[in-house]
Amino acid sequence: MHPIRKKRLTIVLFLLAGVSVAVGLTTYALRQNINLFYDPSQIAEGEAPVDVRIRAGGMVEEGSVLRDPESLRVEFKVTDFTSSVLMEYTGILPDLFAEGQGVVAMGRLDGNGRFVADQVLAKHDENYMSPEVNEALEKAAGKRAAMSDAESESAVSY
Amino acid sequence: MAFDSLGAFIAMEGHGPYVWTCYFVFFLLMGAISLWSLRQRRFVIEQQRRRTGSRAMPDNSPAGANFTRIEPSQD
Amino acid sequence: MWQIFHKLGSPKWFFGIASKLMPWLLWVGAAMLVAGIVWGLGFAPKDYLQGNSYRIIFIHVPAAFLAQSVYIMMAVAGLVTLVWRMKLADVFVRAVAPVGAILTFLALFTGAVWGKPTWGTWWIWDARLTSMLILLFLYFGVMALGAAISDEKSSARAVAVLVLVGVVNIPIIKYSVEWWNTLHQPATFKLTEKPSMPAEMWVPLLLSVLGLYLIFGWLACLRMQTEILVREGRTRWVKELVQARGN
Numbered sequence: 001m002h003p004i005r006k007k008r009l010t011i012v013l014f015l016l017a018g019v020s021v022a023v024g025l026t027t028y029a030l031r032q033n034i035n036l037f038y039d040p041s042q043i044a045e046g047e048a049p050v051d052v053r054i055r056a057g058g059m060v061e062e063g064s065v066l067r068d069p070e071s072l073r074v075e076f077k078v079t080d081f082t083s084s085v086l087m088e089y090t091g092i093l094p095d096l097f098a099e100g101q102g103v104v105a106m107g108r109l110d111g112n113g114r115f116v117a118d119q120v121l122a123k124h125d126e127n128y129m130s131p132e133v134n135e136a137l138e139k140a141a142g143k144r145a146a147m148s149d150a151e152s153e154s155a156v157s158y
Numbered sequence: 159m160a161f162d163s164l165g166a167f168i169a170m171e172g173h174g175p176y177v178w179t180c181y182f183v184f185f186l187l188m189g190a191i192s193l194w195s196l197r198q199r200r201f202v203i204e205q206q207r208r209r210t211g212s213r214a215m216p217d218n219s220p221a222g223a224n225f226t227r228i229e230p231s232q233d
Numbered sequence: 234m235w236q237i238f239h240k241l242g243s244p245k246w247f248f249g250i251a252s253k254l255m256p257w258l259l260w261v262g263a264a265m266l267v268a269g270i271v272w273g274l275g276f277a278p279k280d281y282l283q284g285n286s287y288r289i290i291f292i293h294v295p296a297a298f299l300a301q302s303v304y305i306m307m308a309v310a311g312l313v314t315l316v317w318r319m320k321l322a323d324v325f326v327r328a329v330a331p332v333g334a335i336l337t338f339l340a341l342f343t344g345a346v347w348g349k350p351t352w353g354t355w356w357i358w359d360a361r362l363t364s365m366l367i368l369l370f371l372y373f374g375v376m377a378l379g380a381a382i383s384d385e386k387s388s389a390r391a392v393a394v395l396v397l398v399g400v401v402n403i404p405i406i407k408y409s410v411e412w413w414n415t416l417h418q419p420a421t422f423k424l425t426e427k428p429s430m431p432a433e434m435w436v437p438l439l440l441s442v443l444g445l446y447l448i449f450g451w452l453a454c455l456r457m458q459t460e461i462l463v464r465e466g467r468t469r470w471v472k473e474l475v476q477a478r479g480n
Contacts, residue, residue: 008316016397023401027412035414036359057414094353096282104357104416121353126421128287128430130278160276167275170285176350177288180343181270184292187335188448195452199459206466206475 037104043113044083050109056085057104057123065099078103078115089117096122242319244461245470251454258454262447266295269441277434289347291438294422295445297340300368301403303333303449307375308400311393321457323389324464326396327379328456332449334372341365352416360409361417364402371399385464 001009027034037055038048048054061084064077072091076099077084087105097103102123107116129137161167170177273291280287307329313322344362345355356362378395382388410419421435422428428435465471 005316009312012312012315012397015394016400019398020401023405027405031413034360034412036357036416037414039414057416094351096351096353101282119353121357121416122351123416124282124351124418126418126429128280128283128290128421128434130431130433131281132278133431134281160278170288171279173284173286173288173350176286176346177274180289180292180346181274183342184296184339187339191332191335192452195455195459199455199462202459202462203475203478206462206471207478209466210472210475 039080040078040083040085041080043085043109043115048109050111053106053108055104055106056087056109056115056117057102058085059102060097060099062099078105085113085115087115087117089120091118091120093120094122096124242317242321244321244324244465245468247321248458248461248474251458255451255454258447258451262444262449262451264444265440266444266448269437269439269444272437273434273441277437278431283351286347286350289343291441293340293343293347294438295442296336296343297365298442299445299449300333300337300340300365301406302446303329303336304368304371304396304400304403307333307396308403311396314389314393315397320389320464321461323392324457324460325453326375326392328460329449329453330372330375330379332452332456334369334376336449337365337369337372341369357416359415359417360413361406361415364406364409367402368399368406371395371402374399 037057040056040058042048043056048056056078058078058080061077061079064075064084066075068074073088074090074093075086075088078087079085087107089105089107097120102125104121104123105115105117106119106121109115168174168178270291274288277288279285307326310322310325313319314326341362344365348357349355375392375395379388379392382391407420409415410417421430422438430438462471462475
């Protein structure tokens with residue numbers, strides 16, 4: 001390669017490396033702000049501030065959803081399979097809200113480790129399938145669970 | 159076919175407005191940039207032809223001197 | 234190899250090749266895109282969770298994928314401009330930047346319309362959505378900077394530097410869903426693994442991605458031809474070509 005071109009290429013590569021390092025360090029320093037939400041383990045360890053509007057997210061625990069029959073109040077547990085947080089919300093939930101599905105909620109932690117949400121968003125994963133396949137999979141999973149009592153089988157999708 | 163009727167296809171079980179809005183805007187914008195790009199090239203060719211047609215003028219006449227910066231339909 | 238490289242730098246040679254390729258790119262691309270979309274809209278099964286709203290994926294993913302690919306191509310062209318001073322590379326950057334901006338806008342728009350029924354919100358400032366918005370502003374910046382500097386050579390260099398600096402955003406977009414907690418889900422298509430959707434969903438998706446790719450190729454050729462005609466207006470071959478086309 002021509003020496004002038006070589007020099008230019010080196011300058012450009014240095015420029016690129018410099019910018020990457022700068023951006024890398026910035027995003028690393030700001031990672032807590034870039035993270036959209038706290039997960040239940042972070043809340044359990046006390047990393048999330050109390051009584052400040054934050055987002056918390058995770059998977060709605062199976063069998064934890066309690067609906068108040070007289071109002072739109074719902075209580076449910078959100079888990080990341082190490083710890084879980086009790087959430088409380090009054091309002092209309094998104095269509096995709098279900099046990100075993102991901103959610104991201106906006107709200108405040110009260111002093112007792114309870115999360116009072118004022119907005120709940122549904123988070124879905126990257127898996128797509130037809131309803132028939134899903135039904136068949138669930139049937140198969142149910143059969144297997146009934147047969148071997150293996151409890152972690154259904155947690156594969158998270 | 160995943161739908162029983164044309165009506166069901168358009169309604170998409172209530173998601174129709176969302177789905178069709180997306181497809182409408184997609185084709186609108188892709189069509190607009192395509193047509194605009196085609197027109198722009200035709201415009202430039204015609205412009206150049208007019209210029210070379212009147213070649214009686216010397217090459218660095220005002221009409222010929224600034225052509226690199228003429229941007230047709232910059233909207 | 235270097236000879237091909239130098240030939241590629243010749244606008245006249247490129248103009249001829251582009252004219253030959255363009256009908257193929259347009260018609261094969263359009264056929265694939267339409268086939269993918271018709272298949273995806275009417276024949277692919279609905280998703281077990283999202284129902285029919287997921288059908289937006291058949292334009293959302295192609296637009297988002299192209300938006301990022303176009304930027305990477307622009308960055309490579311920017312590198313070529315800076316190191317080899319090849320004029321055609323700058324022509325490419327100028328010609329495709331508006332197309333990239335439109336594709337990025339489409340990815341954001343279709344994502345927002347998809348987000349409303351599935352997530353429950355049009356917009357959220359998570360890392361994926363925000364970095365994609367930054368990509369849109371980078372495209373705007375490239376277009377504005379190119380238009381602001383009138384000297385062709387300094388304009389080309391300034392634009393190339395901006396494009397190259399902005400390329401840092403591309404890995405951030407790609408890995409945002411893995412590095413940070415986001416509302417946006419991770420990629421369904423991965424290079425190394427099987428896609429996490431059945432074939433009757435990913436085949437039409439792949440068709441529409443490839444189709445849009447070819448249509449982008451057509452648009453790039455068309456717009457580069459225009460840019461070349463403007464820049465090379467004084468050369469004999471352009472004068473001859475313009476005369477021949479007109480009659």
